[in-house]
Amino acid sequence: MATIYDVAKAANVSPKTVSRVLNGDAPVGDKTRDAVNAAMAELGYVPSNAARMMRSNRSGLIGLITGAISATTENVQVAGLPELMLVQGIQQIIGLSGKTLMIADTGGRLDRVPGLIDTFVRHRVEGLIYVAEYHQKVQLPRLPDDVPMVLANCFDDVGTPAVLPDDRRGQHDLVKRLIAGGHERIAYLTLREDIVATGLRKAGYRDALNEARLPYDPALVQCGELASPEGETQVLWDAIDRMLRLPVPPTVFCCGNDRLALKVYGILRSRGMLVPSEISVAGYDNYRVIAETLYPPLTTVELPYTAMGVRAAQRLIGLISGEGREDPAPSIVAGPVQWRGSVTDRRPTNVSQLKIVREE
Amino acid sequence: MATIYDVAKAANVSPKTVSRVLNGDAPVGDKTRDAVNAAMAELGYVPSNAARMMRSNRSGLIGLITGAISATTENVQVAGLPELMLVQGIQQIIGLSGKTLMIADTGGRLDRVPGLIDTFVRHRVEGLIYVAEYHQKVQLPRLPDDVPMVLANCFDDVGTPAVLPDDRRGQHDLVKRLIAGGHERIAYLTLREDIVATGLRKAGYRDALNEARLPYDPALVQCGELASPEGETQVLWDAIDRMLRLPVPPTVFCCGNDRLALKVYGILRSRGMLVPSEISVAGYDNYRVIAETLYPPLTTVELPYTAMGVRAAQRLIGLISGEGREDPAPSIVAGPVQWRGSVTDRRPTNVSQLKIVREE
DNA sequence: TCAGTTTATGACACCGATGTCATGACACCG
């Protein structure tokens, strides 16, 4: 592979002049520039990043560690695909900043993380982003002091800057909108209890009920997800069955994510209930392959992954350029409710009707 | 960041000795080694890949270009997620070989590919893999002669080594299995006509019919996908409607991919037809989030993405080590049929019954 | 016209590893 010396010789100038043409950091005569450019084209010269980096000590690399790519095979349970949008958001910002994103995948095995970090440090990345598969707490090995890091979709004990989804507000907004549509018996099929999002979203669900002065009925909140997929359908079926047999059954099922909603569609229909005319369904994630493809399309809450990625990358760039002190608090990013055909607004019940009458 | 000179000074040895400890390429005294290791730990020393690469001229990097990560948002139509498994398969092999995979994403824009290739060449990658979103023909800019490349899920005009899915055989195997289950009127809702896979799979469909001496009825083969999602449901609905009104309607709908199958579930059910007792459905891709979550779970053909990734990486490693001449022919990888609950074996029809009677 | 500035270019050291070669200390062997 041609070097800057080859180019210099071919163009009859010094290597430094070639360097100047490459970087435009000092004036070069027109004739000289043309000669150099011609020589570069002729030789198919591409500068070596390694050599450049040695002198300047700036790699222009940002490291990204994720389980996104592999997670999809092993663990279909959790979010899966959408977090890729996180990577995409990060890519957007990093690309704009002129740096190069180096993506490494854990292959789903956390024990590989230290090795990946080591590889990145060897390449002298200027910063690091760790992307988790779903909202969770993590514990990462310590980095060298001069490599800043940002956590995306996760957080830790030691105050590493983090970017998180606003699960509480998301669920709140959805339930509030359902209530505005006349729903008062709102069932909630939650994700596994040990997931961070579950607690936050339940809180959001209760927030919305409280605001509307609707009673909280524990019988309407049940876990619909298992750690492994076998038997999950049965659990869901039972939970739905129990709720539908209540004295006042729910008019809408909120699901912990769109994947559960997909299952719920199947279960409800095999019980002969039409969505949405007889029963409404809502999801969470705005996992578009599911939400937009389902028939009818699914009302859901968007997990603002792209925005989170953008935010994470921006924070990292901020840390790298080191302008001022960064606010150490995590960034909480909310996503909008995506209102689609799987939920009908109901004729308001007695109480609401009274209200409306009053308003008229 | 500490250098090998700092470590040498701290351990009172020469830099070269530190290098020897690092690489184990020459004997070092036990006491010396301990001192060096202690110094490295003390200083938090991590060797610089850039410096190492300059001398050895071997980067240990493999470049991977993909639209996988971004494709998911823009273009929910095509395969989308599963190709990530391709990346995963590649990762597996590359990791094993001790090299580092550098992943770059096109952000869905093909015009960025030359820039990404340039970045890779600057980093002196030892080889390059291009992953396409779905089985297609591509045209890539020429690389420097000494950088080998492998195409995954795509092919080109100029004989670049490629790894492709065996669409023809996959569809054949599925239809053959359906026929074995007693189905004789097999509808096929294909993907868009301009997709490479469509032609191959149709051929596979006919292969299976021919083998079984079943007639080919063009009325049973219709395109069910549009370039944009709006109106697609309508197209599907019409196609299904037309087929179900045929004098001898189909007993099973094969869909161009699992996403279409998901739509077909919804449409069939809203027509009051139960899957699979009244009508069977099959997909393609084994897009597990859909196929395993649907109720009932979807029979489909696996697109052997992981295996393709493995194969692609192996071919690249072969090219890099340059042992012998590589076979330039594309590798065609077949995937198995995933038999799940969405297809019932039918009571055999007259002809088949006769056969069974004879066999008894 | 001449000092002072700007422009265009080159010489040279340096970044942090590793390859090559040299060297001193031992161990082994006849």
Add this chain to the structure above:
DNA sequence: CGGTGTCATGACATCGGTGTCATAAACTGA
């Protein structure tokens, strides 16, 4: 006991760029 090999280590050059400084030529302005 001297010659020969092996072991452990260091000196030095080198990879391909860029930063620093020097310098010649061209251009300013009084």
